[in-house]
Amino acid sequence: MLPYLCVEILQEIGSQLPNSDQKNLRAVCKDLGLAIDPLFYTFFVLRGDRLRQENGLYIIERLATRQIGWVHHAKTVHITPGSRPEGTEAKIGGPKWYPSDAALPDLLVSALASMQNIQTVVWTVHPRDPDWVKKSIADSLNTLPFLSDLQLKIDGGSRIALSPMPALTKLSMEAISWQPAHVQMVQDICRVVGRTHNLASLRLSGAGDYSKVWTLLRAMLLRPAPHTRVHLTALTTSFVTADLLAYLSSYSNVLQRITLEPPHSHIHGPGLADTFFDTVLPAHASSLRAVSVPGGAYGRWTFGLHNVEAVLALRKLQTLHLTVHSREGGDTEGVNAVALLLSTAALLPALRVLRISAAERYRGSEDAIRIAIEDYTTPVESGAVVCADAPYSPAAGQDSDRCCYYELAPAVSDEPGERSTILAYRALDPDRARARVLCAEI
Structure with missing residues (x-):
């Protein structure tokens, strides 16, 4: 049939x-x-350690001559150095690219350029990748007319010379470690951003200072032609500077998603947290849909009385992730920060997910937050599901995204069989479909 x-x-x-x-x-x-x-054929994986194999070269040759299905149907390309090192490779630091002849660089450029329908490129750059490999891949990127999403993961300070990609709307760059080449990488990013007028989403993650990028974006807002200005709608970064906040404050009601990844709270100067909550958030209060500011163990990045008004103004917010001081259930202002955050979240009409993390990392910090959530009662209904970080488990690993989910339900009444009009948070089964969907969102 x-x-x-x-x-x-x-x-x-x-x-x-x-x-x-x-x-x-x-x-x-x-x-x-x-x-x-x-x-x-929608997904193509190019592994460097397979190029030296006969079948790997055969596929590259057929791509270059447009004789294989990926040429017509591929939408996403993953480029990676390889998987597990074997034999002598383990002694020299892992899998490498092995050119078979002098014609291979041009062949690789032609193979990648043949997939003209590519929309997403995910490229892991290894420090042992030969320069000709990095150049061949970089040269092919600006030949892809529909490339809109470029995701770079750069290890060991590798340098790649990127060319402008006018159709790009999403750019992600993660630096695994700080190296002198990072300075050159920032210049490459500036070159791309300066010529990419459609850029809407930017992620700059990992160790390093990206102030030059934010300065460039702010300067672009002064261009006379409106179509050459870049107003980011989504931003993720792990390094907060005054230049970043100045750029975000220079335009208004466009930003929809902002994520400040750890360890942002440990490496910036004083006063930036107040600028973020008092200036940046109000500037985009009517457009923000998602705000994530985890890891604020120091200063005023944690939630409390000093920034509650800024959060309350986000009437269209759908997901929120903040940290609180969990010791004794209160923050430095003597207020139960968890209860204050739960009460604030109930007043946000569009909120669907509230994630609460502990600012301090000590044994029992997550337990303190979960106890505060379970002890909280309110007469105000809220459709938001609360997510609290589960206690650290060595078996799950420190970077695990394990969460405990809660939703409001009528509290048990003193009368047998009766349900109280007072609402309390009850644990949500993590295996339920709703919990899985929420886990994917945050």
């Missing part, structure tokens, strides 16, 4: 199958192959 179904239904069926099953389904007949090809 499958060959007699319309293409749309076949592709809906195929989208539910793993890649191995899609491969088998393509082999049934020509019609099924034509229907499943756009799904099977």
Whole structure:
């Protein structure tokens, strides 16, 4: 019956199958192959340690000559140095790219440039990648007319010379470690950002100072032609500086998502937290949908009386992640910070998810927050689900995103069989579909 179904239904069926099953389904007949090809070939992985293998070079050659399905259907490319080192590779630091002849650099450029429908490139740059590999990949990026999302993960201070990509709307760069080459990398980012007028989402993560990027973006807002100005709608960074906050304060009611990743609270100067809550958030109060400021153990990045008004003004906010001082259930102002945050969240009409983290890292800090949540009662209804960080477990690892979920429900009455009009937070089963969806959002 499958060959007699319309293409749309076949592709809906195929989208539910793993890649191995899609491969088998393509082999049934020509019609099924034509229907499943756009799904099977939508994702291409280029692993450097496989280039020296015969089948790897064969695929690259067929891509360069436009004789394989990825040329027509690929939407996403993952470029990685390789997986596990084997044999002598382990002694020299892991898998490497191995050119077979002098023609391979041009062949690699042609292979990547042949996939003209590529929209997303995820590129992990390894310090042992030869310069010709990095140059070949960088040269091919600006030949992709529909490339809108570039995600870079750069290890060991590797330098890549990026060219402007006018169609880019999302740029993500994660520096694994600080190296002198990072300064050059920031210049490359400035070159890309300065010529990318459609940029809407930017993530600059990892060790390093990106002040030059924020200064450039602020200067671009002064350009006479409106289409050459960049107003970011989504921003993620781990290094907060005065230049960043000055840029975000220079335009208003456009920013929709902002995430300040740890360890931002440990490396910036004084007064920036007040600027963020008193100036940046009010400037975008009518547009912000998601705010995440975790890891604020020091200064005024934690939630309390000093920034409650700024949070209350975010009437369209859907997800919020803040830290609180958890010792003795209160903050430095003598107020139960968890109770204050829960009361504030109940007044935000669009809020769907509130995540609360402990500012301090000590044994029992997460337990203190969970106890404060479970002890909280209110007559005010709220549709937001509260997420509290679960206690650290060595088995799960320190970087685990484990959470305990809570939602409001009528408290148990003193009368048997009765439900109180007072609401209290009750634990939500983490295996429920709603909890899984929320976990994916935050």
